[in-house]
Structures are given as C-alpha cells and as structure tokens.
Amino acid sequence: MKIIAAYAYSSGARGLICLALLGLSACSSLQPPPRPLVYDFGPGATTPQPANRMAPLPPLALAGVQATGALDSTAVLYRLAYSDAQQLRPYAQARWSMPPAELLRQRLREHLGQHRAVLNPADGVLAVGPVLTLRVDLDEFSQLFATDQQSTGLLRLRATLGQPGARGEKLVAQRSFVVQRASASPDAAGGVRALTEAADAAIEDIEQWVQQTAQAAPGG
Numbered sequence: 157m158k159i160i161a162a163y164a165y166s167s168g169a170r171g172l173i174c175l176a177l178l179g180l181s182a183c184s185s186l187q188p189p190p191r192p193l194v195y196d197f198g199p200g201a202t203t204p205q206p207a208n209r210m211a212p213l214p215p216l217a218l219a220g221v222q223a224t225g226a227l228d229s230t231a232v233l234y235r236l237a238y239s240d241a242q243q244l245r246p247y248a249q250a251r252w253s254m255p256p257a258e259l260l261r262q263r264l265r266e267h268l269g270q271h272r273a274v275l276n277p278a279d280g281v282l283a284v285g286p287v288l289t290l291r292v293d294l295d296e297f298s299q300l301f302a303t304d305q306q307s308t309g310l311l312r313l314r315a316t317l318g319q320p321g322a323r324g325e326k327l328v329a330q331r332s333f334v335v336q337r338a339s340a341s342p343d344a345a346g347g348v349r350a351l352t353e354a355a356d357a358a359i360e361d362i363e364q365w366v367q368q369t370a371q372a373a374p375g376g
Contacts, residue, residue, distance in 0.1 A: 195232065195348040196253040197263050197355060201270070213272035214370065217289040218265055223257035227297050230255055232344050234299040234307070244298060250344035256297045260313075260355055264292070267359050268366075288328060288370055291316045292362075299339060299347030307339040309350025315362050317369055329369045333358050 226233070230253070231246035252259060268274050277289065296312035312334045318325040337353040339346035 190249060192247075192249045192251045193344070194251055194253050195344075197259050197352045200263065200266050213367065215273040215275055215287050216268060216366065216370075217275045217277050217287050218261070218268065219277055219289055219291045221257040221261040221264070221292040221294055223255065223294040223297075227256055227294055232299075232347060233297070234301060234347060236301050238301065238303055241300075247344040247347075250348070256351075257294050260292070260294060260297075260359075263355060264359050264362065267356075268363060271363075286319055288366075289318045289320065289325065290362075290366060291318065297351060299344075299350065300336075301342065305342050307342055307347065307350070308336040309339060309347060309352075309354045311335045311351065311354040311358055313358060315365065317366065329365075331365055333361055335361070 226244050230251040232250040232252060233244045233246055235241050235244060265274050275287065293314045293316075294311075295314065296310055298310055299307050300310045301307040312332070314330065314332045316330045317328040319328050320326075335354040335358045337350045337357065339350040
C-alpha cells in the first residue's frame with residue numbers, strides 16, 4: 157500500500173508540474189511581442205538660430221529626396237558582404253521613425269538653412285532673381301557587414317542642381333556621393349549611428365559642392 161500511495165503521489169506531482177508548465181507556456185504566448193526600437197538622426201542643432209533669417213548665401217530650392225523602392229520604408233537594412241551582398245535584410249526589432257529619404261531631406265534642409273534661405277518648390281514661394289533647385293536621389297542606405305563583427309554604414313546618392321527657365325529646368329551640374337562610416341557595434345544600434353554619421357558627412361560634402369557650383373554658374 158505504501159508503494160501504491162507513493163506512486164500515486166509521484167504521478168500527481170508530475171501532473172501538477174506539467175499543468176504549471178503548460179500554464180506558463182500559455183501565458184508567455186499571450187504576451188505581445190516586444191516593440192521595435194525607433195531611430196532617427198538625432199535632435200540636430202541644439203543652439204538657437206539667429207533671429208535675423210537673412211542668410212549670407214543666395215536662396216536654394218530643395219526638392220524632395222527620391223529613393224529606390226527598397227529604401228521607401230522605415231526598415232533598418234543591412235547586407236552581408238561575406239555571404240550574399242545582393243540581399244537586403246531588415247532588422248526585426250529596429251526601424252526608422254520615417255523613411256530614410258525623408259530623414260535625409262529634413263537633415264539637409266536644416267543644415268543648408270543655417271547659411272541660406274531654403275525654399276520648398278511645392279510651397280510656391282518665389283525668390284528675387286534666379287534660384288537653383290537641388291534634387292537628391294538616394295540609391296543606397298544600409299549597414300554593410302564585411303565580417304560578422306565588422307561593418308560600415310554605407311550611403312550612396314546622386315545630387316542634381318538645376319535652374320528653372322522659360323523652357324523648363326536647365327541642368328547646371330550633377331554629382332554622385334559615396335560615404336562610409338565604421339559601425340561601433342555589429343548590430344542595429346551600431347548601424348544607425350554609422351549611417352547617421354555617413355549622412356551628416358554627405359550633407360557637408362553636398363553643401364560645399366552647391367556653394368562651389370553656384371559661384372561658377374552664370375549669375376552666381
């Protein structure tokens with residue numbers, strides 16, 4: 157009888173343990189998945205801008221930044237150059253606050269606006285005298301892994317300067333920019349920081365190119 161009782165107790169204990177494990181599994185399946193981390197390019201300028209908005213450089217019209225279909229989303233993308241560099245992969249638990257093209261235009265407008273008036277062609281605001289229009293096409297914006305531990309933020313874009321005329325817009329100049337910045341860590345956070353640094357460096361290059369081109373253009 158003792159043996160039978162002991163066996164019954166052991167079976168009952170195992171049953172309770174199984175029920176408890178099933179309950180824990182059910183509870184865990186009902187919990188919502190973790191929300192992805194949301195990134196942008198940071199707060200930008202943290203010092204107040206001068207009250208007088210009359211900038212020393214001539215005004216510039218900034219059109220929308222266009223992006224390829226793969227970049228027209230909020231996914232944080234990466235490539236494995238050591239495995240299959242042609243495949244774009246999204247991080248599951250990270251995303252941008254808006255598509256990279258919109259983030260880039262916002263940052264570019266903020267940076268250029270520190271030295272000149274930046275107009276939006278869609279607003280219909282006219283400036284005195286000829287105004288160049290800057291258009292940007294974003295072709296690559298991803299974290300590129302050379303190995304499983306080493307990666308860079310890779311940005312590739314094409315900038316075009318045009319001048320409106322009676323017969324349409326005239327091409328003034330066009331240039332491609334390729335910028336890479338090393339990632340501090342082989343993850344989404346490291347990729348985001350590297351891509352932000354690459355974007356800021358590309359914007360600096362674009363600003364210098366615009367100034368040089370505008371000075372060399374007729375009427376500049």
